[in-house]
Amino acid sequence: MGRPKPRIIQQQHRDAASKLDVLIIGAGLGGLGAAISIALTGHSVHIIEAASKIGEIGAGIQVLPNSSRVLFSWGMEEALKKHATWPKQCNYIHWKGKQISHMDFHEYAEELGTPFWDFHRANLHLELLNRAKELGATLEVNSKVASIEYETAEDGRTIGVAVLEDGGKRKADLIVGADGINSRCREILLGRADPPVLTGDLAYRLLLNTEDMMKDPELRTFIENVNYVLRGGKQFNMVLLVPDDIPPGQNVAPGNVAEMQALFADWDPRIPKLLALCQSVSKWRLCIRPNLNPTWSHESGAFTILGDAAHATLPYLASGAGMSLEDGHVLGLCLGRLTGTSDAGKKQALKVYERCRRKRTERVVERGNLQQHLYHVHDGPEQEERDRLLRAFSRFNGRGKPAGKEELSEMGVRDEMDPFPWRWHGVGKWLLTYVCEGDVE
Structure with missing residues (x-):
């Protein structure tokens, strides 16, 4: 018999003496996840985002059972089910088309108690934002952080101060840097420049209309038997990994469809057929972020980081977003055990948070690097x-x-x-x- 579904966490209520004002920098999946978990424990949450608006970005995203367990515990199962697809099976196929092995997702989901889910990233992002707001978190856009300063409150507590590029300041008992792979917060914590590490790979990311695929019997099997379909089965997600040729200084660039098609012309005949349906494509440079040493947090207990800012990984485990969601959940659980707002309490909470997360995320980055080699x-x-x-x-x-x-x-x-x-x-x-x-x- 498999595991039961996780218990839904009910929002706590705190008095002023034990409530933190938490500022989250970055409204991506990790930042919104942290906002939800921290708000559930009764703290006050404000999110600032550098972009001018929260828009539709990305394509498909896989949510593994460890990640859907987090989403279930936040009370999001019903809101997300309408956007999710449940993949049946994953096939490992030689580049010429012969099947080598497979994995039945339903078998694992039954044992684990939570599903493998596929989403369009924008749908998952929107529901996380809605849940954060529902729990009382507030959002401010057009707010790019330049630096972090520290002040001492009258009662001796350390206050973090996020200084924006326009000169504005946002103060909080705790600042959480969740600003992604090109993290300014990481560099502030280190006190130096620290660009992402190039891996030599880039990803072509494209979405195809399943209606077009269903017209071809060979392509129809991708939808009916093994699928990575999104938005009610209307879109088919496809990612192609090739050597990186994006110019220096860029992480995303427009792709040339004909150039991409030529790279796969002699593969399994179904692949050129799929690519013939592609109208446009983007190229995404794949980078990693080695874990920070010695710590993810400032010595004052008033500033920490999470997600890709701390440990960005390659996509070969489909676990980058999942690790960010787990980070945010663990941080919220640790802050939920605070009984006051002292520096000592915050430091202890951040110590436990990092102790829980560091080894696991290091293993994910390492295995992602190994999978890069095994797949190629x-x-x-x-x-x-x-x-x-x-x-x-x-x-x-x-x-x-x-x-x-x-x-x-x-x-x-x-x-x-x-x-x-x-x-x-x-x-x-x-x-x-x-x-x-x-x-x-």
Whole structure:
């Protein structure tokens, strides 16, 4: 029998003596998630965002069971179900079209108690924003942060001061930097420039109309059997990973459709057919952020960071957004245990927050780097060994639980050797089963 659904957290009410004023910099998924979790624990939340408006950005996003567990605990299941699609299966296919292995998402979802979900990022983002506002969080746009200062209040508490580029100031008991991979907050915390680390990859991201795909029997199978469809099945999400050729100083650039099509002309014949339906495409440079040392937080206890600002990862585990949501939830849970507003209390809360999150996010970044290599190996002995492992670990499909050490030993394999990362013997056993509340306790 699988796990039960998580308990929905009810909003706490605090008196003035134990309520923090929290300022969140960045209204992305991580910032909004932190706003929800912190507001649920009874603190006051204000979000500032550099953009002039909250608009529709991005394409598809995968939400794994560990992340949907967080969303369920925030009381968002019903609001999100209308936007979500439930993928049935994930197939691992050779670039020439032969299926090597697969994973049944329903099997894992039943065991874990929460689903694999696919969304258009804009839909998930909007519902997070709505939930944050519903809980009392406020939002201010056109507010780009230049620096962070610190003041001492009359009672001796340290107050964080976010200084905006227009000279305005926003004060709070705690400032949370959730400003993404090109984080100004990270550089402020470090006291120096710290650009994202290039990985040599870029992603072509495109959305296709499923109505066009359904006209071709070969393409129809992508929708009916294995899918990454969005918005009620109207759009098919596709991501193509290739070597990075974006000019220096840019992270996103318009793509050339014909150039992209030429790169995949001799692949599985279904791929050129899919790309023939593409009208326009964007290129996204893939970067990472190694974990900050020695800490994610300022010594005063008045400033910390989360999400991509702290530990941006490659997309090969589909876990970048999930780690940001977990960060925000854990931070809120830690702040929920405060009984006052002293610096000592804030420091302890941030210490527990980072202790819960650092090792896990480091492992996600490391495995994402490994998956980059595993997915991109050229045909030859290393590719043949990868495919052998994929087939070998397929024997555990349908069991609903991991195999024991003895059985793995008899096969001559170990835990985490499965190149299919979400299966139990990839990293599924620790990635998908994580419960924020248990870690904080």
